[in-house]
Amino acid sequence: MVAQDIDLHLPQGVRYALIGPNGAGKTTLINLITGMLRPDAGRIALGEEDITSLKPDARVKRGLARTFQINTLFPHLTALEAVTLAVLEREGHSKTWWRPLPAYRGAIDEAHCILRPLNLEKAAYRLTRELAYGQQRLLEIALALATRPRVLLLDEPAAGVPKDESAELFEAISGLAQDLTVLFIEHDMNVVFRFASRIIVMVGGRILVQGSPQEIAANARVREVYLGKGRHG
Amino acid sequence: MKSADFFQEQIRWRPIEIAFWIATLLPFVVAPAYLQLASQIAITALFALSLDLILGYAGIVSLGHAAYFGVGAYTAGLLAKHAWGEPLSGLVVAGALAGMVGYLTSHIIVRFRHLALIMLTLGLGLLLHEAANSASALTGGADGLQGVRIRPLFEVFKFDLYGRTAYAYSLVVLFACFLVSRRIIHSPFGLALRGIRENALRMPAIGAPSRAHLRKVYTIAALIAGVAGALLAQTTETVSLEVLSFGRSADVLVILILGGAGRLYGGLLGAIIYMVARDQFSGINPQYWYFWIGLLLVTVVMLLPNGILGGLAKFFPRKT
Amino acid sequence: MLSLVMLAGSASAQQTVRIGLIMPYSGQFADTATQMDNAIKLYVKQNGDTVAGHKLEFIRKDTGGIAPDVAKRLAQELVVRDKVDVLAGFVLTPNALAAADVSAEARKFMVVMNAATSIITTKSPYMARTSLTTPQLNETFGAWAASKGGLKKVYTMVSDYGPGHDAEQAFQRGFKQAGGEVIGAVRFPVANPDFAAFVQRAKDQSPEGIYAWVPGGAQPAALGKALAERGIDPKRTRILGQGELTEEEARKSMGDTAIGIITAYHYDASHDSKLNRDFVKAFNDAYGRNPNIYSIGGWDGMHLIYAVLKASGGKTDGEALIGAAKGMQWESPRGPVSIDPETRDIVQTVYIRRVEKVGGELKNVEFDKVENVKDPVKARMPK
């Protein structure tokens, strides 16, 4: 069983870190929440609304966005075009095929405003394919933010990003709006303890324990399974 | 550069585009004896343009696109035979009907990808071809539809031997559909299509209803293909099973890839080069002309990957 | 070698008569065009390329197969650009019908050298046909089968497209009018790589005779083998068909299983006349193979063009040439032929033949014939 009897409650505005050894089912959990995978049983709710049976794109419309562990971007679109596309989809403008893009000044400017805090502004007009790997990871977040989410799920946002740049990446994440609930998967413990306000530990498809960083650090079972003995990379 | 200017820059009509469209008027002056050929090139270019919308811009590879071309041709032909021969209204009805057939089949098409998609489009096309053959009482079967008589355009311009009206009519309709396609490509909907082609997996993650987008572009492409089919039926007053054949679907795919898919002008350029080359080669060597066409295709792929426009773009990279 | 195409030169129109040839030189029907073109070149070689003071010039255009839109454009280009005086060739009905509109509008003399659907010659008053019509052969054959052929019950199987339907209706009409009974009929798909199922179906009805119509090319041989494989012996269950069924390539592939098959046709390379023997010898010398119905259609088409040019005394316009063509009679390698003045279609003899082994070689031996056969469909049309 990859993930079972998960009971999770994410109050608004909290920064969650989801940690656990490889194969603990972290990405699967995100895929379940975002509707990429169908749960066999159980219920997923966003606020009061039950979104268990909604298709992924409908869940995004209701404010549930995600990024991917492996970059899934638009190689031949520029960063600005990609984020603008996400904004236009959110506003439902993508249905119109008779008005030219420059007419949507609002959406384009909003896209620019999303890029700026993630310091992607200077990369705005370059093709995604030509961006540095770290910039592409930031663009993943920009695309998710463009859907104006209430809950943002980041699947190893700093994966493959050199150490110095990942701190900068998480600075940008922590700078996000305060009313935004964020859950990110991360392996680097000092990043986790620095940025997360609450931590969830998953092992073997189950939630082992969840709590504040201090509680988790002090928790014997966590240390025994995850922190103490064979430290996992 | 202000961000909106970036998109404005993309939409701006480049001088080479304007030159191209002016050049399409040259045959009236330079080659009056080739107007029939020019009209059939314009029709094929329109048909290739419709395929470009789904292949170049949405990534749908079709081996059965002639199905909608044929529906348009037969609609226009049957209309002219049984009802009235006025061309423009015939065009509208043919386009609408082809668009409807496109909308219906799009519900199947958008659910599949890769080889399954290609073979389904092939299968649907061949089924329609067989249906037209067995409904020979209506369609005239293999002998083709007889008795198609088209009224002069606006009751003034007769479709005569010299092809002046035929080329003017085909060119204007091509240009109109081109403007619509250009507007689509540079619209939010066009950007969404490019998103689907670039990464279909990401689209749901940004809240995009990919299948709805694909159904819409497939319907629009079917409509334009139907208009192209109607143009052929009207300017030649002939309709035969060949308009629904696998050969025509394969030809238009070759023409589009030759020109370069996903660049709007690929289909137009491909149609000009392919049909002029075929006309000249078969004039010189009626029995083995297709040897030289084969050689042309092989050479283009070797020298200019992604078609002629794709290859040229490598040499004159567009400033992003 | 292929004669080089003479592009529209500066020679003034009076001396040169330009003949535009429209055929499927490439594609699925390429062999029919090859055989027709061979006969045309041979005729010109034997009779010289100058007729009644006119030097002949040929312009060849390829339709690539069934493509009426291309055929119409090529005809228009030949008239407008190359200023041809005669349109000729036309192996396939859809292409002939499309070009007929151009012949009518531009008032150009047009010679159909094969396409066999009846209504073609009604589409332009300047058109004559030197090949055949499907009903001309099959209605005659149906009547013969029920009378002198001695058959009472027949099962018909044809290709499911235009020419196949015409052949089926014509044969059934002739057969029923002569008192015969059609106990079953089936139509197989045009692109039919394998006949076994249909032959089995026919065998289950155990008819006295099976009438089959298939287009030339690979299908006659395939059908013949399927008949043999199903154990249908032509000597017991009589197998009838239009001549394509036992043309040369089909006979070679079927081998002895073809013996006994009865066909109706208007021409065969083994037809016994001096004129035909010379024609076949000259054809073999030039091309190393026997002429077939496409060759005779081309040969007689050229003969008609030469004759009308001589008869119209130097005039090359449509009215003059078609006027001269009406009622023209001549002795062709196939036998006596003439152009019906009303319908401008060919009147000829229909031969009934049986496949027999003659001197170790399988041949269609002509054992009966019906002379001076007009196209029955147009004969029934109100004047």
Place this chain on the structure above:
Amino acid sequence: MLGSFVGVVFDGLAYGMLLFLLSVGLSVTLGMMNFVNLAHCSFAMIGGYVTVTLTNSLGWPFLATLPMAFLAAAAASVVLERTLYRRLYRAGELDQCLFTIGVVFISVAVAAYFYGTVQQPIDTPSYLRGSITFIGVNFAAYRLFLIVVALLVTAILVFSLEYTRFGAQVRAAVDNQRMARGLGIDVDRAFAVTFALGGGLAGLGGALAIEIVGLDHAFAFTYLVYVLIVVAVGGLGSIGGSFVAAAVLGVSDMAGKYYFPWLGAFLIYLVMVGILMWRPAGLFGKRH
């Protein structure tokens, strides 16, 4: 009536085996090497013309020409793969389509130039003609022969690919080129052999097809559609899939034409569309 049912199924199976021989090579190259080789039937044509030339002009016995047809087509496909196709492995699918369609055009023109446009007659040996009557049903000798050859080829193919070291190497090279090179496998040789195998089988199929469906210069075009159908329905890269798909399509095509002839032409396409909508990756397709 039972007799004719068995007869129809038998004929369908034989026709299916013909389709299998013609298409298994493409399933290998398209499926395992992800190379869109629309010119596959051109190799079948090479095999066909080799057999015709050997039997008609050089008087070889029919059976003796079959290995030659296989070898000639295999050689031709290796030459083409080593010189031109190799440069297209990284090209886009569309470019591969355009290139191979170009090759089809050229092969048809060359065939027409050297062999003319006439139907190539083939006189198969007498013991393969006629039919054998068994339990009241007559089975065409040639079709029996076809089924036997197809079963033989399948056995050899499955054995050599699944159970030999060389087979494993070919599958590894095709599955993951980089990894295979890492293990020291000569990937180029593996690709060349795979192509030769695919081309050779097509050649054999082309030679065997003459007796049933004939051979002319346009063969490469006419049978491309049927071969693609078998490969798609069978599932990419799966030899067993091609076998079953060819059998299913052959029998349903034959049965359809026998029991409801008016549906004849539609049936094979309906069966294809039906199966693909039920299983898009094909009956035994691995990749979805």
